[in-house]
Amino acid sequence: xxxxxxxxxxxxxxxxxxxxxxxxxxxxxxxxxxxxxxxxxxxxxxxxxxxxxxxxxxxxxxxxxxxxxxxxxxxxxxxxxxxxxxxxxxxxxxxxxxxxxxxxxxxxxxxxxxxxxxxxxxxxxxxxxxxxxxxxxxxxxxxxxxxxxxxxxxxxxxxxxxxxxxxxxxxxxxxxxxxxxxxxxxxxxxxxxxxxxxxxxxxxxxxxxxxxxxxxxxxxxxxxxxxxxxxxxxxxxxxxxxxxxxxxxxxxxxxxxxxxxxxxxxxxxxxxxxxxxxxxxxxxxxxxxxxxxxxxxx
Amino acid sequence: xxxxxxxxxxxxxxxxxxxxxxxxxxxxxxxxxxxxxxxxxxxxxxxxxxxxxxxxxxxxxxxxxxxxxxxxxxxxxxxxxxxxxxxxxxxxxxxxxxxxxxxxxxxxxxxxxxxxxxxxxxxxxxxxxxxxxxxxxxxxxxxxxxxxxxxxxxxxxxxxxxxxxxxxxxxxxxxxxxxxxxxxxxxxxxxxxxxxxxxxxxxxxxxxxxxxxxxxxxxxxxxxxxxxxxxxxxxxxxxxxxxxxxxxxxxxxxxxxxxxxxxxxxxxxxxxxxxx
Ligand SMILES: Nc1ncnc2c1ncn2[C@@H]1O[C@H](COP(=O)(O)OP(=O)(O)OP(=O)(O)O)[C@@H](O)[C@H]1O
Ligand SMILES: Nc1ncnc2c1ncn2[C@@H]1O[C@H](COP(=O)(O)OP(=O)(O)OP(=O)(O)O)[C@@H](O)[C@H]1O
Ligand SMILES: [Mg+2]
Ligand SMILES: [Mg+2]
Numbered sequence: 001x002x003x004x005x006x007x008x009x010x011x012x013x014x015x016x017x018x019x020x021x022x023x024x025x026x027x028x029x030x031x032x033x034x035x036x037x038x039x040x041x042x043x044x045x046x047x048x049x050x051x052x053x054x055x056x057x058x059x060x061x062x063x064x065x066x067x068x069x070x071x072x073x074x075x076x077x078x079x080x081x082x083x084x085x086x087x088x089x090x091x092x093x094x095x096x097x098x099x100x101x102x103x104x105x106x107x108x109x110x111x112x113x114x115x116x117x118x119x120x121x122x123x124x125x126x127x128x129x130x131x132x133x134x135x136x137x138x139x140x141x142x143x144x145x146x147x148x149x150x151x152x153x154x155x156x157x158x159x160x161x162x163x164x165x166x167x168x169x170x171x172x173x174x175x176x177x178x179x180x181x182x183x184x185x186x187x188x189x190x191x192x193x194x195x196x197x198x199x200x201x202x203x204x205x206x207x208x209x210x211x212x213x214x215x216x217x218x219x220x221x222x223x224x225x226x227x228x229x230x231x232x233x234x235x236x237x238x239x240x241x242x243x244x245x246x247x248x249x250x251x252x253x254x255x256x257x258x259x260x261x262x263x264x265x266x267x268x269x270x271x272x273x274x275x276x277x278x279x280x281x282x283x284x285x286x287x288x289x290x291x292x293x294x295x296x297x298x
Numbered sequence: 299x300x301x302x303x304x305x306x307x308x309x310x311x312x313x314x315x316x317x318x319x320x321x322x323x324x325x326x327x328x329x330x331x332x333x334x335x336x337x338x339x340x341x342x343x344x345x346x347x348x349x350x351x352x353x354x355x356x357x358x359x360x361x362x363x364x365x366x367x368x369x370x371x372x373x374x375x376x377x378x379x380x381x382x383x384x385x386x387x388x389x390x391x392x393x394x395x396x397x398x399x400x401x402x403x404x405x406x407x408x409x410x411x412x413x414x415x416x417x418x419x420x421x422x423x424x425x426x427x428x429x430x431x432x433x434x435x436x437x438x439x440x441x442x443x444x445x446x447x448x449x450x451x452x453x454x455x456x457x458x459x460x461x462x463x464x465x466x467x468x469x470x471x472x473x474x475x476x477x478x479x480x481x482x483x484x485x486x487x488x489x490x491x492x493x494x495x496x497x498x499x500x501x502x503x504x505x506x507x508x509x510x511x512x513x514x515x516x517x518x519x520x521x522x523x524x525x526x527x528x529x530x531x532x533x534x535x536x537x538x539x540x541x542x543x544x545x546x547x548x549x550x551x552x553x554x555x556x557x558x559x560x561x562x563x564x565x566x567x568x569x570x571x572x573x574x
Pocket of ligand 4: 344386
């Protein structure tokens with residue numbers, strides 16, 4: 001699978017007083033196995049870009065291709081894109097509408113014209129994947145669920161289409177810390193099982209922890225694209241455009257200012273933990289006595 | 299009188315005989331205080347907030363704002379004027395077709411003289427970082443931009459109390475910091491009472507008082523240092539320590555004299571003391 005944006009520009013409401021070019025000349029390829037974080041300041045075009053990935057928005061200029069075929073050309077079966085590229089909107093739970101959780105999740109697969117058995121099987125698997133209980137929660141109204149579970153229900157509806165690419169627009173916004181962690185673990189699990197992920201996020205910590213690639217948008221253009229460690233090393237530029245760096249990186253800067261040799265490339269919490277323990281764990285203190293084997297300075 | 303909001307044995311049920319979303323709250327907020335409210339999804343934060351400006355009336359008990367009972371209809375406008383609220387979902391609170399009109403709308407409702415409006419509106423848009431989008435259509439803005447318009451709308455009303463219900467959930471990191479800084483400034487310089495509902499533990503450490511809700515009740519109430527010193531209880535409440543606090547506690551296990559640190563600055567300072 002290869003999903004490709006080639007020099008894509010999108011202008012909303014061209015010719016009207018509200019005309020606004022939201023993304024400009026964007027070229028980007030999503031392939032199997034990718035886990036891409038899409039970050040950028042408010043209004044930089046992330047949601048607009050996300051909606052081009054599954055053909056919901058059509059480029060004003062440029063093309064979107066799936067395995068080499070232009071998805072907007074005449075005769076192309078658009079359902080193929082909808083099926084292969086699942087899009088989870090910002091606050092997707094506002095779009096739940098069926099009487100029961102099962103029916104809501106079955107909506108997409110049913111539109112694919114699958115058999116009832118196949119639909120039932122997909123609903124069951126999707127619920128399992130997002131951590132909803134088929135027996136106890138399947139027949140509930142989605143509106144009786146808590147905020148975090150509603151979000152999972154909405155995501156299950158997209159996963160049930162068995163997409164090859166899952167695009168998530170700020171999937172953890174509004175979730176409590178535990179629900180947030182659970183959701184990210186679930187997405188990481190889908191990724192491990194072969195789904196390519198594109199995730200719009202304002203959390204630099206999540207981008208650092210989960211993603212293999214970070215794409216930065218500013219004013220509708222891609223201004224950085226690389227491994228999280230590379231991208232976050234450009235702290236000054238990121239801060240200038242309204243973004244930030246992972247908390248661990250900021251801690252590292254403070255420590256190095258004080259002459260403490262904290263590794264420059266640590267961006268994840270577990271890396272900070274390891275580095276701090278190496279630097280300070282074997283110094284005086286009650287924890288020291290019963291520990292064998294010294295850990296020297298890094 | 300030093301209390302500006304008081305909840306007395308307050309409960310709220312969305313349906314008659316239904317479960318209580320807020321359950322027997324006894325709580326008050328000092329004038330000029332700076333409080334963050336934490337709690338898992340569905341713990342009752344928004345329900346409580348909506349009772350604090352009279353949008354919801356308690357099923358049981360009494361809520362007073364600056365001494366005025368919210369259940370007394372003749373207080374409604376006075377209370378709305380005093381307590382401005384920024385809701386979780388900005389889509390539900392934008393009404394006009396141009397950003398400035400949206401901000402003006404609230405002012406008209408409060409009976410603000412038209413001559414005063416432009417200045418207030420400009421100030422509010424400036425504070426919320428939306429001045430450059432003043433003449434755009436709210437429904438055509440991005441999620442974060444809409445959230446900023448809603449914030450401007452409340453700031454323009456110059457309330458004595460500002461209740462923010464996850465007002466920064468959709469903002470970029472700097473936007474989140476800026477909005478919180480505006481609140482800090484209003485609190486410090488003008489004595490505005492701020493009640494800030496959030497899921498971001500890193501924001502919570504900047505407040506002087508934290509409330510943790512669970513099943514419609516307040517189960518923790520104290521300074522950030524107090525609340526974050528009980529990691530086990532927080533986890534039971536489906537919450538987490540801020541990253542820096544977690545790192546400092548891991549280090550404490552190995553090196554017993556490192557205290558709980560709430561911010562990167564704290565942790566760096568404590569580390570420096572032990573670096574020789
Ligand atoms: N329907 C529309 N008509 C006109 N302009 C629009 C429309 N939707 C979005 N825009 C504008 O396009 C730009 C990009 O918006 P988009 O929603 O893609 O941003 P975003 O990066 O997702 O922002 P956020 O982080 O706030 O969600 C913004 O300046 C926005 O005002
Ligand atoms: N309109 C409603 N009708 C029925 N029950 C509701 C309604 N709104 C909320 N509830 C229920 O009331 C309880 C408290 O909800 P509330 O919205 O106050 O929680 P919250 O702490 O703000 O959660 P979140 O962090 O998800 O915003 C939950 O169990 C919720 O399901
Ligand atoms: Mg967006
Ligand atoms: Mg809420």
